[in-house]
Amino acid sequence: MRTTRTRTAAAAALVAAALALTAxxxxxxxxxxxxxxxxxxxxxxxAGAVLDRPFEKPDLTLTDTxxxxxxxxxxxxxxxxxxxxxxxxxxxxxxxxxxxxxxAKSKLSKADQQKLKVVFVTSDPKRDxxxxxxxWLRMHDPSxxxxxxxxxxxxAGARSVGVHIEPSYEKKNGDIVSTHGxxxxxxxxxxxxxxxxxxxxxxxxxxxxxxxxxVIKGGTP
Numbered sequence: 457m458r459t460t461r462t463r464t465a466a467a468a469a470l471v472a473a474a475l476a477l478t479a480x481x482x483x484x485x486x487x488x489x490x491x492x493x494x495x496x497x498x499x500x501x502x503a504g505a506v507l508d509r510p511f512e513k514p515d516l517t518l519t520d521t522x523x524x525x526x527x528x529x530x531x532x533x534x535x536x537x538x539x540x541x542x543x544x545x546x547x548x549x550x551x552x553x554x555x556x557x558x559x560a561k562s563k564l565s566k567a568d569q570q571k572l573k574v575v576f577v578t579s580d581p582k583r584d585x586x587x588x589x590x591x592w593l594r595m596h597d598p599s600x601x602x603x604x605x606x607x608x609x610x611x612a613g614a615r616s617v618g619v620h621i622e623p624s625y626e627k628k629n630g631d632i633v634s635t636h637g638x639x640x641x642x643x644x645x646x647x648x649x650x651x652x653x654x655x656x657x658x659x660x661x662x663x664x665x666x667x668x669x670x671v672i673k674g675g676t677p
Contacts, residue, residue, distance in 0.1 A: 510649035514613035518605035521590030543580035560664035
């Protein structure tokens with residue numbers, strides 16, 4: 457249940473497996489739809505995939521949780537940064553991924569915690585207002601940055617890093633379905649490029665705890 461259009465150092469079969477999307481469904485309170493929920497294996501030990509063609513950061517200027525303009529490239533320049541596209545009503549993958557990141561971050565040294573930027577860009581800007589984003593992210597980590605704005609702009613930014621997102625739509629039963637890629641992109645502070653990508657299966661607290669210190673130093677796990 458992932459999406460990516462980049463070529464990795466792994467075999468072509470791995471890339472093909474990463475092309476699926478996460479379709480999350482739910483009402484305003486994030487109830488699940490009638491499809492099987494996405495799952496993340498807590499004991500997954502596979503590390504992040506190293507990209508042979510690193511991604512530049514998305515050229516996005518959006519609105520943060522305080523209602524202020526946020527230039528993603530300028531605000532995160534020279535800092536180790538994790539970027540994830542998702543939405544607050546997601547019933548499973550998004551909250552689990554952000555929780556895993558928060559757990560891994562909490563295990564870093566105080567100095568490394570201050571260096572790391574975690575940016576959550578909504579794929580459902582119609583519902584994810586700055587206030588809602590702020591409230592939801594504070595449940596995971598108050599330092600996490602939440603961004604919202606025009607869907608077309610966000611979609612173009614996501615596509616520039618191989619993440620596919622689609623507009624949310626309402627089913628006949630009233631549930632809202634949002635389809636989005638579930639990758640976490642890890643950007644190096646040395647060149648501001650993503651050299652490592654974590655998919656739904658390997659964005660676990662265990663893997664991130666092990667690899668984030670190297671990412672923060674600008675290395676490749």
